[in-house]
Amino acid sequence: MLQIRGINAVSIVAPSDHSFPLAKVAACLEEDPGITHLCFVHCETTTGVVNPLRPMVELATRHGVRTIIDAMSSFGAVEISAREVPFDVLVTSSNKCIEGPPGVSFFVASLQTLHSKSSETNSFVLDVRDQWRNFEQTGEWRSTPPTHVVQACAKALEELAVEGVVRRGERYASVRDAIIRATAPYASPLLEPRHRSPVCLALTARDVVQTQEDLDALYAHLVEYNLYIYTKLHLPTRSFRIGCMGCIDPLWIRLLGTAFEDFFSASFDESGNHPGRGITELWKKAI
Ligand SMILES: *Cc1c(COP(=O)(O)O)cnc(C)c1O
Numbered sequence: 631m632l633q634i635r636g637i638n639a640v641s642i643v644a645p646s647d648h649s650f651p652l653a654k655v656a657a658c659l660e661e662d663p664g665i666t667h668l669c670f671v672h673c674e675t676t677t678g679v680v681n682p683l684r685p686m687v688e689l690a691t692r693h694g695v696r697t698i699i700d701a702m703s704s705f706g707a708v709e710i711s712a713r714e715v716p717f718d719v720l721v722t723s724s725n726k727c728i729e730g731p732p733g734v735s736f737f738v739a740s741l742q743t744l745h746s747k748s749s750e751t752n753s754f755v756l757d758v759r760d761q762w763r764n765f766e767q768t769g770e771w772r773s774t775p776p777t778h779v780v781q782a783c784a785k786a787l788e789e790l791a792v793e794g795v796v797r798r799g800e801r802y803a804s805v806r807d808a809i810i811r812a813t814a815p816y817a818s819p820l821l822e823p824r825h826r827s828p829v830c831l832a833l834t835a836r837d838v839v840q841t842q843e844d845l846d847a848l849y850a851h852l853v854e855y856n857l858y859i860y861t862k863l864h865l866p867t868r869s870f871r872i873g874c875m876g877c878i879d880p881l882w883i884r885l886l887g888t889a890f891e892d893f894f895s896a897s898f899d900e901s902g903n904h905p906g907r908g909i910t911e912l913w914k915k916a917i
Pocket of ligand 1: 723
């Protein structure tokens with residue numbers, strides 16, 4: 631996105647199964663005083679890692695660098711306090727932990743950022759600041775509002791207020807732990823417990839699920855049980871992921887355990903060896 635808009639950027643590459651290396655970020659900020667903004671993901675949805683929000687913002691602030699946080703998959707289930715963590719902009723949307731329908735994105739920004747004269751955008755559609763000014767001045771959307779979606783989001787936010795962010799996070803964490811227990815004989819969590827977010831779980835079953843084709847077979851198998859997981863294998867870690875967000879019935883998790891048992895026990899041959907990719911062929915035939 632930055633490239634398209636002609637904005638210079640350096641990226642800090644780090645393994646996706648560990649939280650952000652603060653020392654690397656610090657070194658980068660020290661080396662390059664030209665850096666004005668630090669943009670990072672709070673919960674890395676690929677693996678479920680939660681990155682250290684407060685230390686990252688504090689580090690950036692010490693260097694006079696503005697912070698932009700992608701909190702898409704944490705907002706609503708992981709506590710974030712704008713009073714305690716002085717980030718500049720946080721972006722999220724209606725369709726993950728807020729449990730609303732897709733279609734509305736939100737941002738939380740400091741008034742200083744909103745009032746600053748610098749960095750006016752040359753995009754109409756992406757000009758959230760102009761939309762904010764319009765709301766403040768006229769109470770109106772700049773274009774036809776998506777009324778149904780907004781009403782459903784308002785309802786979702788009401789329900790979030792009743793449940794509370796902490797309790798929602800705990801509910802997701804108990805779903806995550808139940809999935810770990812249900813799939814334990816066949817799959818293991820990619821991350822160490824201290825890195826795991828409550829919102830999604832990355833699993834590995836490296837003897838059997840090694841390639842995208844293997845995951846396609848598992849996916850097709852789960853569909854037979856009316857269970858749907860994320861479709862893509864993360865190749866660097868050979869992990870696949872299951873979301874814990876939303877209203878998950880404990881019965882579905884028991885069903886997942888049974889479905890895993892059926893799938894993975896089929897992959898042992900008489901001598902107890904995994905035929906590995908053989909199972910893919912088996913399921914291709916079955917489908
Ligand atoms: C889901 C997700 C996105 C994309 O959200 P959309 O609703 O597709 O715009 C971006 N970043 C993270 C970390 C996500 O989890």
